[in-house]
Amino acid sequence: DQQVKQNSPSLSVQxxxxxxxxxxxxNSMFDYFLWxxxxxxxxxxxxxxxxxxxDKNEDGRFTVFLNKSAKHLSxxxxxxxxxxxxxxxxxxxxxxxxxxxxxxxxxxxLSVKP
Amino acid sequence: xxxxxxxxxxxxxxxxxxxxLECSQTKGHDRMYWYRQDPxxxxxxxxxxxxxKDINKGEISDGYSVSRQAQxxxxxxxxxxxxxxxxxYFCATSDRMQGxxxxxxxxxxxxxxx
Numbered sequence: 001d002q003q004v005k006q007n008s009p010s011l012s013v014q015x016x017x018x019x020x021x022x023x024x025x026x027n028s029m030f031d032y033f034l035w036x037x038x039x040x041x042x043x044x045x046x047x048x049x050x051x052x053x054x055d056k057n058e059d060g061r062f063t064v065f066l067n068k069s070a071k072h073l074s075x076x077x078x079x080x081x082x083x084x085x086x087x088x089x090x091x092x093x094x095x096x097x098x099x100x101x102x103x104x105x106x107x108x109x110l111s112v113k114p
Numbered sequence: 115x116x117x118x119x120x121x122x123x124x125x126x127x128x129x130x131x132x133x134x135l136e137c138s139q140t141k142g143h144d145r146m147y148w149y150r151q152d153p154x155x156x157x158x159x160x161x162x163x164x165x166x167k168d169i170n171k172g173e174i175s176d177g178y179s180v181s182r183q184a185q186x187x188x189x190x191x192x193x194x195x196x197x198x199x200x201x202x203y204f205c206a207t208s209d210r211m212q213g214x215x216x217x218x219x220x221x222x223x224x225x226x227x228x
Contacts, residue, residue: 043222101159104158106154
């Protein structure tokens, strides 16, 4: 059974608007969450993370929100740019993730239209 | 220069052949990982190593073996390749001293088994 779920395989957004990517998890022992971005023919690139002691973390245009009671996190990109078009993976770690290993979702492909 | 390098970047081989994929890192990290990515399935952990003398199986280790030759080198072997091992393979590293397990990925190896 999937412990980290990204239920939207794809998302299309207009340039300049907000992109919201969602991720749900099932294991309450996860205590650290990450987002990675992946372009074709490249490895995943670390984007932003959040610890379970926080509910929000910002880095420039990227903000991650964590709702522990709902076991849900989201990545907001504002404003979206065509260069943001990529596959985004949500990942989680903690005791529930085998002592530091990451459990990945299946990814969401974001397309930002000019 | 890239911090995490993988060789080869592309490989086509035949069923039954032995294949080795190599990963090197200059980040000085103690932990290294091998993942495979299949379309629609995200990233799945094959093996991981927390230091030179520590090797652990991941979610999908059957049909694979690894060798941690040095802190900076971690190789993945397919003893007898089969077509369903056709996938993208990624090496990653992380640093225990950073406290949380943010992983940094190499560019990937595209392996095709005919």
